[in-house]
Structures are given as C-alpha cells and as structure tokens.
Amino acid sequence: MNPKPKKQKYPIELLVNNQRYDREVEATELLLDVLRHKIGLTGAKPGCLNGDCGACTVMVDKRPIKSCLMLAIEAKEKVITTIEGLHHKPIQEAFVTHFAFQCGYCTPGFIMNCQALLEDDPNPSDDKIKSWLSSNICRCTGYAEIEKAIKSVIHPD
Template sequence: MSGTVRGEAELRVNGKRHNVTIRSADTLLRVLREQLGLTGAKAGCENGDCGACTVIVDGAPVKSCLMLAVEGQESTITTIEGLGGDTPIQKAFLEKFAFQCGFCTPGFIMVCHALAHHSPQADEEVIQEWLQSNICRCTSYAEIQAAVRSVIPPRE
C-alpha cells in the first residue's frame, strides 16, 4: 500500500522484549499473531464484543483487537502463552471442564487470571461483571463460574 507508514517498535510481551515493524493502524492482536507467532489470542469478532483476543496489559485485561500495537510500547503485555500453563485458573478450567471447543478459552482464562489478581475476594456481582466481557457460544457459563469460584472462594 502506498502511503502506509511503517515504523519500528519495541513490545514487552511475556517477559521478553520484541522489536517489531508496525503500521500506525496495526492492532496488538495482529502483531501478536502475525509477527510474534503468539496465536493464543484469537481473532473472533475483531470489534471488541467477544473477548477471544483478551490479553493482559499492565495487569488489566484488554481486548487486543481494539488496542493499537503502538499503544503497547511502554506496557507489559501478557498473553495466554506467557502464563505457562500452570496457573491456578488454568488448572481450574481443566478440573471444572470449563471449555468445550476451546476457541474462547484463552480469552476467558486471561480475564479470570486478571480478576483473581485484581479482586481475590470478589463477590458474585464482581465476577459476573468481569465475565460479561467475554462470550462463549458452546458451553454453559456454569463451568466457567465454577472454575473462577474454585480460585476465588465465596466470602463468608
């Protein structure tokens, strides 16, 4: 494309620094998948509705299809690959069968992981609010809620 401005950027992803070449309009999702080979964040709706592309940026869940890659230059970005497969919420998703086809699972895990760190004493209302950011089309949310509840026990 003529007139497309490309530039070098440095992104800190999963504890490593990566030099990437980006256009000003490139989303973080596209750079993660196409340049860094991190395909855990899924390209679902690509308009911020489904949450399949959720990553953690500076401790908060972010829909990477809505964030420009250039905005991530001074941030710490964690993808599902960066969790390493052994976090409490990942184990809970397996134990509670909180997945079916698996397409939405990385996004849900990232939201739930951030929730557990942000609000380890979350009540049902807070959990429901956080889970509303993601959509699953093939499993019931009961298993996902059970996984979250096993990591964030109810308040007494």
C-alpha cells in the same frame, strides 16, 4: 495509474510475556495482529474484531484488554501478558478440572480475563465475577462451569 503508496512502518519495542520484541508496525496495525503474525503468539484469537466477544483478550499492565481494539503502537512501554505467558496458573488447571470449555476457541480469552480478575481482586464477589465474565462470549457452553472454575481458585477445598 498511480501505484499504491507504501504504508509507513514504525519501529517499536514490545514487552510480551517478559520478553522484548523489536518490530516494525504500521500506525493502524492491531495488537492482536502483531501478536499473532509478527511475534507468533496465536493464543489470542480473532473473533468479532469489534470488542464484543473477548476471544482476543490479553493483559496489558495487568488489565484485561481486547487486543482487537488496541493499536500495537499503543502497547509501547506496556507490560503485555498473553495466554502463552501464563505458566501453570491455578485458573488454567481449574478450567480443566471443571470442564470450563467446550470447543476451546474462547478459552484463552476467558482465562486471561479470569486471571486479571483474580489479580485485581483475589476474593471477588459473585456479582463481580458475573460482571467480569460478561465481557466475554462463549457460544458452546454455559458460564456455570467457568464460574465454578474461578470460585475453586478463590476457595480451594
């Protein structure tokens, strides 16, 4: 019986939360897995692993990306921001203030998606907010609180 062949590893440098990480990855390794298991950033959550739920959302070059759909080698020379890289952003406080979470599993993905929206458009329309929120799924709570959180950042009282 032939032994299983070793998978080839490739050295890459990732820029995550303004810090450089040199890692070896397999060609088929997902960004989500590298972030969680090789860098130790566990904020992006594995959910559906097919891009539907958004629990694994991170920002890559300021765009929301589902890290379960991106290979780690595709992230080379890109700027990656995870929930751990957001430091006291208004959207984080707004999620707490407006109770925009329940169990919390999907919350990092929603916050990353909302932060990307606000960076893309500091004053998005209601339709644009709904459209962006449709890329993430929460099974515990309604989306009204999340919309309130975003709107409180756009139009602080």
